[in-house]
Amino acid sequence: MFVLVNLKTYPCDAVSVAQAAADVAADTDARIAVAPQAADLRPVAETGVETWAQHVSPHDHGSHTGSTLAATVADAGATGTLLNHSEHRLKLADVDGGLRAAEDTGLETIVCANNPRQIAAAATLGPDMVAVEPPELIGSGTPVSRADPDIVREAVAAADEVNPPVPVLCGAGISTGDDVEAAADLGAEGVLLASGVAKADDPESVLRDLVSSV
């Protein structure tokens, strides 16, 4: 199971969460990655943790004020990027363009989606992975793998129908090893989570519990 911690814009210390994630990954052989804000990519990557961007733009160098280029995040140490997170929705053309920009730079990609129909559309675009996150459960503390297991099962089936090798992650409310185990039982190959780690008093112990069953 792949555990990807999206730090969003939570007021946590990105480097100390990244260091904790790097330590837990080294001790356990679990695959754990951290996705900080763009400005924190380089110091996070310097901890040695697998580092992902939260978003990249479809653009190349030029007159694109406010954009985050795939080449720039890769240069800062990111090896992958999320696209189309529920809190950063994109036009279809920009999901496709972001994917192509990431691929050209050698970044791994995850396209996020709200539901199984969108997962099918996302998988058709050929990302490395897709992630289903029902918006109403994001930040709720109620894990999708328990609150809405069918959405995970149906997302796995939808991705399998259009693009069989594409792994499906699930996210929203995931915060314990039991939640990760439940996600795996539903066919997910990873989890995407945020508040359970970013808002924890002791992120390292949460991370250790998260990977205890993987």
Ligand SMILES: O=C(CO)COP(=O)(O)O
């Ligand atoms: O949006 C998410 C991860 O990208 C999920 O957020 P929570 O783990 O806070 O529910």
